Amino acid sequence: MCGIIGYIGKRDVVSLVVDGLRRLEYRGYDSAGIAYFLKGEIQLKRSVGKLSSLEAILPRNPSDGVSGIGHTRWATHGKPSEDNAHPHRAGTLVMVHNGIIENYLSLKKKLQDEGRVFTSDTDSEVIIHLVDSFYQKGLSLEVSVQKAVMQMHGSYAICILSKDAPDELVAVRSGCPLVVGVGESEYFVASDIPAFLSHTRNVIYLEDGEMVLFSPNGLEICDFKGARLVKEQHQISWDPVMAEKGGYRHFMQKEIHEQPRAIVDTIRGHVAQEAGEVLLAGTEEIGQWMENCQRIVIIGCGTSWHAALVGKFLLEEIAKIPVEVDIASEFRYRDPHLVKGDWVIGISQSGETADTLAAIKEAKTKGIPTLSICNVVGSSLSRETDAVFYTHAGPEISVASTKAFTTQLTALTLLAIYLGRRRGHLSEKAGKQLIHQLFLIPKQIEEVLAHEDRVADIARNFFRYRDFLYLGRGILYPVALEGALKLKEISYIHAEGYPAGEMKHGPIALIDENMPVVVLALKDKVYEKIVSNVMEVKARGGVVIAFAEEGDTELAPLVDEICFIPKVVSALSPILMTIPLQLLAYHVSVSRGSDVDQPRNLAKSVTVE
Numbered sequence: 001m002c003g004i005i006g007y008i009g010k011r012d013v014v015s016l017v018v019d020g021l022r023r024l025e026y027r028g029y030d031s032a033g034i035a036y037f038l039k040g041e042i043q044l045k046r047s048v049g050k051l052s053s054l055e056a057i058l059p060r061n062p063s064d065g066v067s068g069i070g071h072t073r074w075a076t077h078g079k080p081s082e083d084n085a086h087p088h089r090a091g092t093l094v095m096v097h098n099g100i101i102e103n104y105l106s107l108k109k110k111l112q113d114e115g116r117v118f119t120s121d122t123d124s125e126v127i128i129h130l131v132d133s134f135y136q137k138g139l140s141l142e143v144s145v146q147k148a149v150m151q152m153h154g155s156y157a158i159c160i161l162s163k164d165a166p167d168e169l170v171a172v173r174s175g176c177p178l179v180v181g182v183g184e185s186e187y188f189v190a191s192d193i194p195a196f197l198s199h200t201r202n203v204i205y206l207e208d209g210e211m212v213l214f215s216p217n218g219l220e221i222c223d224f225k226g227a228r229l230v231k232e233q234h235q236i237s238w239d240p241v242m243a244e245k246g247g248y249r250h251f252m253q254k255e256i257h258e259q260p261r262a263i264v265d266t267i268r269g270h271v272a273q274e275a276g277e278v279l280l281a282g283t284e285e286i287g288q289w290m291e292n293c294q295r296i297v298i299i300g301c302g303t304s305w306h307a308a309l310v311g312k313f314l315l316e317e318i319a320k321i322p323v324e325v326d327i328a329s330e331f332r333y334r335d336p337h338l339v340k341g342d343w344v345i346g347i348s349q350s351g352e353t354a355d356t357l358a359a360i361k362e363a364k365t366k367g368i369p370t371l372s373i374c375n376v377v378g379s380s381l382s383r384e385t386d387a388v389f390y391t392h393a394g395p396e397i398s399v400a401s402t403k404a405f406t407t408q409l410t411a412l413t414l415l416a417i418y419l420g421r422r423r424g425h426l427s428e429k430a431g432k433q434l435i436h437q438l439f440l441i442p443k444q445i446e447e448v449l450a451h452e453d454r455v456a457d458i459a460r461n462f463f464r465y466r467d468f469l470y471l472g473r474g475i476l477y478p479v480a481l482e483g484a485l486k487l488k489e490i491s492y493i494h495a496e497g498y499p500a501g502e503m504k505h506g507p508i509a510l511i512d513e514n515m516p517v518v519v520l521a522l523k524d525k526v527y528e529k530i531v532s533n534v535m536e537v538k539a540r541g542g543v544v545i546a547f548a549e550e551g552d553t554e555l556a557p558l559v560d561e562i563c564f565i566p567k568v569v570s571a572l573s574p575i576l577m578t579i580p581l582q583l584l585a586y587h588v589s590v591s592r593g594s595d596v597d598q599p600r601n602l603a604k605s606v607t608v609e
């Protein structure tokens, strides 16, 4: 985890680095730090807590130099403290690091035996001592870094400055994201594009095993052996204001409200409505390859795993392809049985989730073709897989995933329709109907959003409870899981998602007036069953908050609170049903005064195991 940034250029170094860190804070915010030059000396400022604590200790006009590096931390090794905050220093060098050095203990012991003194508990500090151990022998910074990385195991994105060369900066990537921003006589290097997007749209994606050297002559990219590489420059089309709050109180609320637009963008270009066909524009080869596949395995983490669970319903029902779903961190370590004819799909908003990346690599080593469903263009996952289906949610800043989830569901629906039509399991008429319904979804989401106040009222009635149970059946079961995850991560309330039919096998023992039960009930084939579950809860003195479809007069008298969503076909119900659950979690969190966008202990992009 962690966000890093480096800048080299003639503008105010400190404000550019701090501004970049602010846009990287979603990656971690246990502590922050910055290094810059003043009168030829490297100044180090570090502070525990959010970036605002660092800003509070920065002097006025701190720097007269042309380069600087910064870090926002998500602690792995060593608690959040000033000593453990980055940048770390050794000799005349300073460094920021994102990732984990797995063999840091043995490296540290060796370096300590050589007389080096460590001031932190981090794994990161060994990197700069290791580099310095070569640098002190008179090797150039470039060669010292190359020699150091040969001894390091793990994942890293690193930026290094040397007091001896204030107009140079070295950055290295292996297993953690790192992107170069190319401006007018200035350069950025950062964990993610929003860090510098308001300054330049020209980017170069670094690959694992590459390093970049910035100097007054410009930039050079090379591999770890020093061989120079020629890399393509890309233009980012995102609007920087897309990454701002746009008048909403929190990024999460803004991102919830962006879902109609995000879904339209994700569908755009993929549909021939009259023919009832989905076109995988730009990724036609996926469909042709996948058309004859025997089985699909979908992997992901957190919310993306929930999308995968919905994907199983969609692909099995619409395209009649057997689907297995696995949590990426489980898949990668259990030697999964994959055979010819299988396809593996990795779902990830960020495209940088370490477990998902590792799982995809595992599938690739077994010769299995891979597809990613990913939001961040050019992310590691999108480049690792054989093909990519981009969702177009736009930058998701809030740690709690919202628009990424519903666009993932949209992408999975499109894929299911595509494969259903190609494999002959979905008629032209049925394809047209489903596509027609999909086109209605953005409008229907707006209708749900128009009732935000109603959900906020429910939230205000229930925000003091300590435990919640979420029940759904069939395709709405993963939505129950997602609703519970949203609530727990941003309000710190214990919440469990459960398939409603399983309630009687254990969780029913928990039911009493102190645990509200959120029930997802649509008039589908399991409607009668879910009504029975509601009765079971009520019979035990439980409190029920129901989300049901408009016109459902049967459920209203049976429950304590009810909120309606527009009528929707079963396949698309997860998209629509997710919206009020996001709003519920959001307003509960606001009522509790929690940090909605940056909940404790979490980070947006989990780039470590």
Ligand code: M6R
Residues within 6 Å of the ligand: 301, 302, 303, 304, 347, 348, 349, 350, 351, 352, 353, 356, 399, 400, 401, 402, 485, 486, 489, 602, 604, 605, 606
């Ligand atoms: O970037 P990814 O989709 O791979 O991230 C996966 C999870 O870390 C992520 O969905 C996480 O569970 C979110 N905090 C959920 O809101």
